[in-house]
Amino acid sequence: MTRISSDPxxxxxxxxxxxxxxxDELFSMYSGTDLETEAGAKVALARFEFDAFTFDTSDWGWQEYDYWFVYSCHALAWAVAQYDTALVPAG
Incomplete structure (x- = not known):
């Protein structure tokens, strides 16, 4: 069985x-695959097999966030703080 750690x-x-x-099997809207959750993605990848190919996800960092996501979270928190500061209390 061929196993690959990251790139098909x-x-x-x-x-x-x-x-x-x-x-077709993972990304099609008709596949029924749950890619909305980490657990669903793990199950889908573990079950996938094609022509003796499987995904080896044992070394994938499932809990690591990309820099753009962390940056977006910081930007969102900053924007909310700016908005809250700019609000004038009613009354």
Whole structure:
């Protein structure tokens, strides 16, 4: 069984049709796959198999956030603080 830790495009050469199968099985609105939660994504990736290909997610950092997400959270908190400061109390 071929296992790849992060990028299915690396295995496309050995497993023609892999990317389309990933699209159909994981990302299609008709697949029924729960990608809205971490647990659902883990289950979906663990169950996925195509032409002896599986995802090895054991070394994936599921709890790490990308810089853009953390930056957005800080920007949002700053914007809310600016709005709260600018409010004039009624009365």
């Amino acid at each position: 495009e690396k295995a496309e050469g050995q497993h023609p049709g892999l990317l389309q199968e990933v699209e």
